[in-house]
Amino acid sequence: MSTPLVVVAKDSAEHKRWKYVQWMYLAGFLILAPLVLEPFEIGKMNRALVLSVAILAVNLVVGFNGMLALGHSAFMGIGAFVTASMVQDENWDYWQVLPVVLIVGFIMGVIIGLPALRVKGLYLALVTIAQAAVFPTLVNIDELGIAARTGGPNGKGVSEEVIAPGFLEWLPGVEGARGGSAYRYWIIVLMLGITLLVITNYLRSRPGRAVLAIRDNEAGAAVYGVNLPVAKTMNFAISASLGSLAGLMWCLDKGFVAGQDFTFLLAIDLIIGLVLGGVGTIQGSLVGGLFVVWVNDLTKRISVPLGLYTLNGDGPLAKAIFGLILILFTFFAPGGIVSLARLVQSKLIKVVPLTPSGEPIQPLDSMDPGMESTRANTAMKMAVIGPVLLAVGWLLMAVNSLIVGVLAFGLRMTILMAPVAMLVGSNELKAHAAGNRPDSVKGPASMARLLGGLGFLFVIAYAVQRFALNYDF
């Protein structure tokens, strides 16, 4: 598997097909999540997506600007408390609070960023940790009416319920038992999507590129005319504003905020998500948020009997596992999950860039050594493994209903591998027709195309069936 399974020219029809598949996966994941998951699981999903926004905020400073700022839990807290106070005490709507929260976060970012960014490296880490450590106590101050606004040590509940208005009830999952949490899920997804769009464009803009330049070489950036203090402070303020947005989403999702939610431990969670997802990548922030919540959930199910007592993941052990994962990732995968995913992707597909005249830089034939290709066989194996696992799982289920796991695993394998196998199979067949492959390729390749295509149809049918179940067609 040293050569990638598929070699495509950039922007060719085939490359576009790959991209469509990726987008379909994303859309399928987003749309199916509120239909398949239980309400409390949607709640976890919401929490993960909120954390993703917060991790993106940290990433903006740590990953893209190379500044060790570890205190974004405080910005989240500010956003959450402003939201709770405005919605509960002043009867504002969440959408009305949104600009206020963004502006307050921005101003707080400027106030804290201006002095904090004068110090560098670990010193900045110290200042921001101080900020994270002091925030939960600041909430309890009686003076200036702060405690009255924030609810002090008791926290503040928001009684306004977030329910879908009538014209939005067609959203997947919103109707029925999942109602509230599914509607919040869609709001959060919308906010997350807009945030991703804005941040991606920001990083491609002039100030964004200045920020990246500062990370890569501060002195060099200054020489090229970047105004270091302005660029750094603006970036920090945007990040703080984003952190406050995460706070708003937190409040919207939970309906309750307390100072104890925004301690240094939350800041550590954000750092863990950042490192696990991938420092300095947009996708990394998304993955990191999902991972933090998901791993926490998984570790809670651990229960290993060890002689006299059982090792329960439910208690304090969860944090130990997080610590261990953090250390292991720092050692063995410093680029996070995104770097691992890219490694896998580089085995699957290679995109050859184009020259200005539109030809691939390297001829595709040189990537494609021709007669001795083993891709068809690999693709066939990939196409076969999912259905085989499904069948085995189905048989085992008849014997013992405990082995549903195999079935589920087979389903997931099919979902993941079917389109890849289909694309590779049809690719190899095309190469055979062009005379670049021996006849022995033809069998496995058509097998892979057939099984992969069936698997893909099955996946689509599965999605349609979930929809039909939900909407009583």
Add this chain to the structure above:
Amino acid sequence: MAGATSDPRLESNLLATFFLQTTMDLVLLLQRVFDALFNSAIYSSLALALVIIFRSTGLLNFAQGEMATFTAYIAFVLLAGPQPRLTGGGLAGLVPGVPFTVPLAIVGAVLCGMAVGAATERVLIRPLGGASDLALVNITIGLLLATNSLMAQWWGTGPRIFPAIFPSGAGQHFTILGARLRYSTIGVWIVLLSVLILLILLLRHTRVGLAFRAVSISPSNAELVGVRVGPTLMYGWAMASGFGALAACLSANSVLLEPNMMLRVLVYAFAAATLGGLDSPKGALVGGLIIGLSQTLIPAYVPFIGFELSVLPALLAMVLILLIRPAGLYGTKRIERV
């Protein structure tokens, strides 16, 4: 109104009240200072541990407090043996009940802490080589989480009473100008200062100390003249963790032994180390004193800041000193070469 002030009897009375008030205030002030001295010593010793590691390895050890708490638990196990409360499984059940005395248990804990520190350097820090700051911070944060929750797993989260090393009963104090100076405060300072003097002697008059100073100034040059950098850094970590262990064992009696015991102390120790200069042992001592005093005195005299906010002045002091003089009070200025 005029009559009231002109009355001589009343005036003398007022004067007496004023004097009484002033002396009482002074005694109260002295008492508060004495009380603060104990905490200052703890902050100073943990700050010293941070400083030693920052000087040699150039990283902030966020796990310093947790490693120290761990050794305090070791001392507790050495003292108490496999008590029924402690046998929940895990390490505690394995240690036979040896009749240690308190000082002996603390010495054992400090030795254990030094071993843990050396092992951490060897296993977790050295293989990373010259990794980024973020990677090093991640390692120590991971260590913090892992140690903290493993302690909670083994020994439970409930607080435990750690025996006092110095007499700290009701009547056991000197009375100076009406204020009480506890024996334990004096004892802690004697221990701290004597260990500090030992450290200075070690650094100034032994080969290992010379090697350590050389490595902390420039590792690459030290290596060129034949100093073995790795083992020297390991000794540095051992020394630092020993200091941390001492801090934890000495304070465990007053703050009650529990897994999160040193988290709060660590924040103060960071503030103290930053205040004094992250690379200056003298600065750590002075910084610890300032932080300890401000933590007790400022909430007492500034009505706005309640005792639950006592962390605020320390952190503000830290931020301010970083802005005005980033190297700290006694630290050396860093010169950046482009």
